[in-house]
Amino acid sequence: MELLAKINSNSHHSQEEGQFARLFEEEGIDRVDERLAVLRIFLETEEHITAHELWELVQKAGRNFEPEFVRETLRLMCRYGFAQRREFKDRESVYEHRHLGQHHDHIICIKCGKIEEFVDEKLERHQARAAYQHGFYMLQHRMEIYGLCSxxxxxxxxxxxxxxxxxxxxxxxxxxxxxxxxxxxxxxxxxxxxxxxxxxxxxxxxxxxxxxxxxxxxxxxxxxxxxxxxxxxxxxxxx
Ligand SMILES: [Zn+2]
Ligand SMILES: [Zn+2]
Ligand SMILES: [Zn+2]
Structure with missing residues (x-):
């Protein structure tokens, strides 16, 4: 089961790399190959990381890009739907993968900073219903639970x-x-x-x-x- 998940996420990632290169070329964005290297490094981590941490991973992978180039690439990755920025309370912004059609929410430990992800279909429906009952159609929501990890x-x-x-x-x-x-x-x-x-x-x-x-x-x-x-x-x- 775990192996299957890994294979799925790998094919997912190579698909995203292909789309990234195509989209960026179509949009006339410069240094596409170098940006693709940043995307690959980003897709290798499953953590929620800051822009600075991504730059550190890029350095570690032997690519000597300026921090501003990495930041700008991250912004582009967010704009074109490959990454997602998250703002958690009292913290620097972190970035995570954005896999189309997949949604999850977060539980954050306010002491050590650990972040867990969860999906709860019932909770999703409740939130959509709460919006509907107030005459709204839900487009997005943010569900963040702050607490202490075990x-x-x-x-x-x-x-x-x-x-x-x-x-x-x-x-x-x-x-x-x-x-x-x-x-x-x-x-x-x-x-x-x-x-x-x-x-x-x-x-x-x-x-x-x-x-x-x-x-x-x-x-x-x-x-x-x-x-x-x-x-x-x-x-x-x-x-
Ligand atoms: Zn949710
Ligand atoms: Zn903790
Ligand atoms: Zn997440």
Whole structure:
């Protein structure tokens, strides 16, 4: 099965190379052979890569093209439907293959940056229906799930300092580190061991804002570092 997928994707790729050369020649685009070399290198990776990473792969393959030439070729690849640019939250743009008639969505780990792809036909139909119910005909959509991958999640389930927690995370307070002063300040704020909290914002550089029930708390970095928390997770319902 895996072998078949590989063969399919190889014939797919050689087909794309042929189309690329033909289209670019018809359009009067310069340096077609060199651009074709960039396309080949791009098609060899199945990752989501930045323009700079593609340039590095090109260098590694022994082709000494200027970064701007690689960038421009990528733009052309996007314009003519061979590549697709993706903009994920808080990240540099990445590029991936664009195989005609194939669509997929993404799950992104906000901690380590891992990107997984998925296809869910039911979800696709639901989105088209949601648009239709609002009087729209769906042309495109972007479905991105941000979360913690299983490796990152297991770290958070072991226990982390609040400064390492991510916005949206549900946590339980395990312990307060530091002296009696910090403990006392946290207690008088209304934070106790065993409390369930949710992180509202954490830019990783200072203040952490969190919610406990209907109250909001803002902790400076010094204090947030002393709060030990653990991820609270449960399987989605209807699983
Ligand atoms: Zn989709
Ligand atoms: Zn991760
Ligand atoms: Zn993708």
């Amino acid at each position: 490796d990152c999640l297991s770290d958070h389930q072991m226990g982390i300092s609040l400064v390492q927690a991510k916005p949206g995370e549900s946590l339980v307070v395990m312990d307060f580190l530091g002296g009696a002063g910090a403990r006392h300040r946290l207690m008088t704020m209304g934070l106790k061991i065993g409390d369930k909290i949710e992180v509202i914002t954490n830019d990783g550089r200072g203040q952490v804002v969190l919610a406990k029930g209907n109250s909001r708390f803002a902790l400076g970095q010094g204090l947030a570092e002393k709060v030990m928390v653990k991820a609270l997770t449960s399987e989605p319902e209807d699983f």
